[in-house]
Amino acid sequence: MKTHAEDTAENHTPHIIIVGGTSGIGLALAVHHHQLGWQVSVVGSNVAKIESINSQYPTLKTYACDLTDDTQIKNLLQTLSSVRFDRLIYSAGSYLNERVQHLNQADSDKMLAINLQAFEQVFRWASEQLKQQHQSLDFAKDCRPSLICIASIAGTMDYPYASLYAKSKRAMIATASAYRLALDPYDIQVTCIASGYIDTQALHDLNDGDASHKPFIMSVQMAVVEVMQAIDNDVELAIFPRSMRYITRTLNHLPKPLLNWILRSKLDKPS
Ligand SMILES: NC(=O)c1ccc[n+]([C@@H]2O[C@H](COP(=O)([O-])OP(=O)(O)OC[C@H]3O[C@@H](n4cnc5c(N)ncnc54)[C@H](OP(=O)(O)O)[C@@H]3O)[C@@H](O)[C@H]2O)c1
Numbered sequence: 304m305k306t307h308a309e310d311t312a313e314n315h316t317p318h319i320i321i322v323g324g325t326s327g328i329g330l331a332l333a334v335h336h337h338q339l340g341w342q343v344s345v346v347g348s349n350v351a352k353i354e355s356i357n358s359q360y361p362t363l364k365t366y367a368c369d370l371t372d373d374t375q376i377k378n379l380l381q382t383l384s385s386v387r388f389d390r391l392i393y394s395a396g397s398y399l400n401e402r403v404q405h406l407n408q409a410d411s412d413k414m415l416a417i418n419l420q421a422f423e424q425v426f427r428w429a430s431e432q433l434k435q436q437h438q439s440l441d442f443a444k445d446c447r448p449s450l451i452c453i454a455s456i457a458g459t460m461d462y463p464y465a466s467l468y469a470k471s472k473r474a475m476i477a478t479a480s481a482y483r484l485a486l487d488p489y490d491i492q493v494t495c496i497a498s499g500y501i502d503t504q505a506l507h508d509l510n511d512g513d514a515s516h517k518p519f520i521m522s523v524q525m526a527v528v529e530v531m532q533a534i535d536n537d538v539e540l541a542i543f544p545r546s547m548r549y550i551t552r553t554l555n556h557l558p559k560p561l562l563n564w565i566l567r568s569k570l571d572k573p574s
Pocket of ligand 1 (some may be wrong): 326327329369394395396454458481497505506
């Protein structure tokens with residue numbers, strides 16, 4: 304005789320929502336889950352990207368939402384509240400080459416809104432949704448519900464001269480860690496990804512079409528493998544590639560003033 308959980312669970316195809324899934328690592332993860340047989344929904348703001356996904360991957364569901372617009376976020380979350388899901392990945396991000404001092408008001412507002420404020424809204428909403436599903440045992444079979452966020456290795460270093468990007472990713476790492484503990488009693492997994500450079504179009508565009516000079520840059524496909532391993536192994540904070548992990552770990556052991564001086568002289572060099 305089947306339990307209620309087994310009975311409910313086996314009826315579903317697992318469903319993933321990827322916020323920031325219209326390009327780069329988010330889209331690569333969307334395609335990967337699609338190939339694994341998941342039902343996939345992606346969120347982004349760029350109409351051209353959404354149209355391209357609609358024609359290239361007609362079975363992917365697309366949602367247009369500008370994460371810097373509070374009304375659009377509320378509408379999106381309201382729409383998605385009627386949708387059951389098993390995994391959510393927050394991959395939306397805004398990054399620039401500029402140092403924090405060079406950000407104008409608009410860039411600064413945008414970076415904070417996408418990398419931190421919208422992330423917090425989406426994670427808060429998603430955790431409530433998964434908790435409700437937990438009460439009704441409404442998950443796909445053999446699929447532990449999970450919340451994943453794409454931070455950055457930049458957020459793993461603690462130093463005063465850090466950029467707004469690094470500080471917002473650091474806050475994301477800390478937030479994900481708190482959610483992981485809070486959602487443990489509900490058996491909901493929370494994993495945070497802190498990767499080094501990934502060879503995405505966005506990184507190319509920021510570097511005049513060539514990001515090959517970025518240290519230890521990895522392919523998008525390699526990044527997908529790393530992210531999936533981190534999820535499958537229930538890693539709290541996945542830092543990769545390994546070479547970058549060792550370097551940041553070493554730097555974090557230095558006295559703060561020295562670390563600050565090293566990074567300041569490195570980061571302020573014209574590239
Ligand atoms: N590439 C790297 O080297 C690297 C390294 C470490 C961490 N990361 C992180 O990985 C994530 C993805 O980066 P990526 O290189 O793959 O860049 P990407 O291709 O630009 O992906 C960013 C995603 O965020 C979405 N997004 C941006 N602004 C948005 C807005 N206002 N409203 C809704 N969605 C918005 C984009 O969708 P629309 O354009 O459709 O709005 C896109 O789907 C980011 O969080 C980034 O910080 C990247």
